[in-house]
Amino acid sequence: xxxxxxxxxxxxxxxxxxxxxxxxxxxxxxxxxxxxxxxxxxxxxxxxxxxxxxxxxxxxxxxxxxxxxxxxxxxxxxxxxxxxxxxxxxxxxxxxxxxxxxxxxxxxxxxxxxxxxxxxxxxxxxxxxxxxxxxxxxxxxxxxxxxxxxxxxxxxxxxxxxxxxxxxxxxxxxxxxxxxxxxxxxxxxxxxxxxxxxxxxxxxxxxxxxxxxxxxxxxxxxxxxxxxxxxxxxxxxxxxxxxxxxxxxxxxxxxxxxxxxxxxxxxxxxxxxxxxxx
Ligand code: PAF
Numbered sequence: 001x002x003x004x005x006x007x008x009x010x011x012x013x014x015x016x017x018x019x020x021x022x023x024x025x026x027x028x029x030x031x032x033x034x035x036x037x038x039x040x041x042x043x044x045x046x047x048x049x050x051x052x053x054x055x056x057x058x059x060x061x062x063x064x065x066x067x068x069x070x071x072x073x074x075x076x077x078x079x080x081x082x083x084x085x086x087x088x089x090x091x092x093x094x095x096x097x098x099x100x101x102x103x104x105x106x107x108x109x110x111x112x113x114x115x116x117x118x119x120x121x122x123x124x125x126x127x128x129x130x131x132x133x134x135x136x137x138x139x140x141x142x143x144x145x146x147x148x149x150x151x152x153x154x155x156x157x158x159x160x161x162x163x164x165x166x167x168x169x170x171x172x173x174x175x176x177x178x179x180x181x182x183x184x185x186x187x188x189x190x191x192x193x194x195x196x197x198x199x200x201x202x203x204x205x206x207x208x209x210x211x212x213x214x215x216x217x218x219x220x221x222x223x224x225x226x227x228x229x230x231x232x233x234x235x236x237x238x239x240x241x242x243x244x245x246x247x248x249x250x251x252x253x254x255x256x257x258x259x260x261x262x263x264x265x266x267x268x269x270x271x272x273x274x275x276x277x278x
Pocket of ligand 1: 025026027053055058125128129147150
């Protein structure tokens, strides 16, 4: 496994790779959710490239960029074990040299929910993914369903900018109580960790309602908010029922529908989602 820090060095390696190539973009502090992406990429591609880059442009000024968990040595051990071929670990100055001026803005879907709560977040995500796609030139890129709105933004960018790669979306990997795996779970104290199970309970309760025949999105939203309120350490940022591609809120559930929530457990903000009608 090669560890590469410079864009030019990565590009120089490209001709030696067997095709197809799968890219797994990450911000590191890898858990089983990330590793499920790497495993899937391994089965579908002749070469697997993983990027580890805590992308500063997707963090707001009051967000957790400096405290975002990092453990490169452990990440590299995991990736070696999973059979990654190349790990790209650029410093921020390599990706965004001084005065960096060029951005990718995907309109519409980025102004809703996560986009409204975290202004500028999706511009940073779309920009860094576009750069990584150009640098690695993979045939496929792998993302987790846990960040469903991020997937919608990236899929739209790839479609609208006629990019030559497939986006592969992998189901959310969960802990035994249903909590979606996330690097930010590391922030949770032991009581908070127990409380965080409330996100999954809210989503499964919403899905249960729909399976019993409720098609009223307002009632489903209220159910999620009610379940979150049962947990004293939790405070709801949003609970919504949306169309999976556009993230526009639905009134009635007669087609594909996704329940999405963002909840603060103490100081830690967690997101999750679940398909309501399979
Ligand atoms: O999901 C993430 O870890 C990040 O948003 C991504 C896609 C690696 C871009 O920085």
